[in-house]
Amino acid sequence: MARSVWKGPFVDAYVLKKAEASREGGRSEVIKIWSRRSTILPQFVGLTFGVYNGKKHIPVNVTEDMIGQKFGEYSPTRTYYGHAADKKAKRK
Amino acid sequence: MTTDKVVVGTLAGAFGVMGEVRLKSFCADPAAIADYVPLTTDKGLTFHQIILTGQTTNGFTARVDGISTKEQADALKGVELFAERSLLPSLPDDEFYHADLIGLPVHDTGGVFLGTVKAVMNHGAGDLLEVHGGTLPASILLPFTRAVVPTVDLAAGRIVADPPPGLF
Numbered sequence: 001m002a003r004s005v006w007k008g009p010f011v012d013a014y015v016l017k018k019a020e021a022s023r024e025g026g027r028s029e030v031i032k033i034w035s036r037r038s039t040i041l042p043q044f045v046g047l048t049f050g051v052y053n054g055k056k057h058i059p060v061n062v063t064e065d066m067i068g069q070k071f072g073e074y075s076p077t078r079t080y081y082g083h084a085a086d087k088k089a090k091r092k
Numbered sequence: 093m094t095t096d097k098v099v100v101g102t103l104a105g106a107f108g109v110m111g112e113v114r115l116k117s118f119c120a121d122p123a124a125i126a127d128y129v130p131l132t133t134d135k136g137l138t139f140h141q142i143i144l145t146g147q148t149t150n151g152f153t154a155r156v157d158g159i160s161t162k163e164q165a166d167a168l169k170g171v172e173l174f175a176e177r178s179l180l181p182s183l184p185d186d187e188f189y190h191a192d193l194i195g196l197p198v199h200d201t202g203g204v205f206l207g208t209v210k211a212v213m214n215h216g217a218g219d220l221l222e223v224h225g226g227t228l229p230a231s232i233l234l235p236f237t238r239a240v241v242p243t244v245d246l247a248a249g250r251i252v253a254d255p256p257p258g259l260f
Contacts, residue, residue, distance in 0.1 A: 028239065030258035048235065050258060059235045059259065060217040074217040081211050083118035084190035085100045086128075086175075089212045089219040091186040091244065092237050 009039035009068070019044055032057050036072025051075035097132070097174040098191045101125045106165035107153040113165045115142070115173075116151040123152070128175035135171060188244060198223050198234075198251045201242075206253060212236070223253075232259055 003010070012035040022031050023043070032050040045064055050057030051071045058075040060066075066074070104114040117125040125131075126142045141157040159165050180189060190212040198206045198221070207226035212219060213233075221241065224231035234240050234253055243252035 027257065029256050032258055048256065056230070056233070058215060059220060059233055060215075061235055061237070062217070066217065074215050076215050081213075083099050084194055084212070085098060085118035085120070086124065086180050087120045087190045087212070088183060088187050089190060089193065089214070089221075089236055091188070091241060092218060 009041065011035075011038040011041060015071075016041075019047055019049075022047060030057070030059055033071065036070065036075060038071050040066045040069050040071060042067055053077045096177055098177055098180070098189075099172050100128055100131065100175045101173045103165070103168045103171045103173065104151055105169040106162040107148065109162045111155070111160040111162060111165060112145060112153050113156055113159055113168070114148055114151055115144075115154045115156075125152075125173070126154075128179050131173040131175055133168070133171045133173060135168075137168075137171075139173070186238075188246070192246055193221065193244070193251075196244075196246075196249060196251050198226075198253050201252060201254050206255075207231075209251065221251075221253075228260075234259070 015033050015035050015038045018031050022029060030048050030050040034052045036051060040062055044062045048059055048061045049071060051060050051074060053075045054077050060071065060074040100119055101115055101117045104116050107114045119125050123144060126144050129142055130138050130140045132138050139156050139158060143155045144152045145155055146153040193209050193212055196209050198209060200206055205226045207223040207228050209221050210224045210231060211222040213222060219236035221234045221236055222231050223234055234255060240256060241251060241253050
């Protein structure tokens with residue numbers, strides 16, 4: 001069952017505080033968070049969060065198309081390396 | 093680190109009794125494995141033609157030149173298939189093959205050796221370089237952006253990174 005709209009999106013309060021402080025500071029730092037359940041809000045766009053996966057913080061650079069998702073979706077808790085083969089990486 | 097050969101797949105045994113094989117592809121587009129012929133093995137075999145005949149669980153069925161019986165196909169089960177690195181198409185600026193990045197030494201902007209690239213991963217929020225070894229107590233993940241990784245010099249074989257605060 002989906003969350004009721006009248007409640008608004010859930011975000012842990014400390015995530016909001018840290019994001020606000022980082023934005024005011026104007027520095028491009030990685031904001032370490034443990035709250036995988038928090039929703040990604042529009043004011044987080046452009047910030048980089050280090051989302052804990054139970055072992056380490058995975059850097060997540062928030063973009064517009066992530067709004068409404070949860071932070072945990074971008075920080076998998078299991079690692080699979082696979083083969084490089086012809087896979088490509090793009091520097092943004 | 094630019095290597096001459098890259099692993100693009102593996103033979104997974106026989107398919108049927110007519111000499112077809114099961115083929116596992118590691119390529120981004122799995123069917124592209126047939127475009128990288130000739131494929132070689134570490135046993136010294138070379139396959140000049142691979143015709144994909146269908147799909148099976150976790151891979152393809154294929155007809156490979158030089159394999160005509162089920163016994164031959166079974167004997168090559170688990171053998172890795174290598175393609176020449178030079179056969180991979182060239183890429184535009186700021187795009188790199190994982191195979192070229194893995195193993196490259198990473199230095200910070202002050203010239204301090206951080207470690208080497210262990211893996212390149214993408215969890216949906218952009219590419220990440222996993223760097224380990226060197227002075228690092230544990231592996232770190234660097235966002236693969238111009239700001240954090242300003243220099244990727246494949247010719248010189250080095251990466252210069254400017255890790256943001258809070259990453260360690």
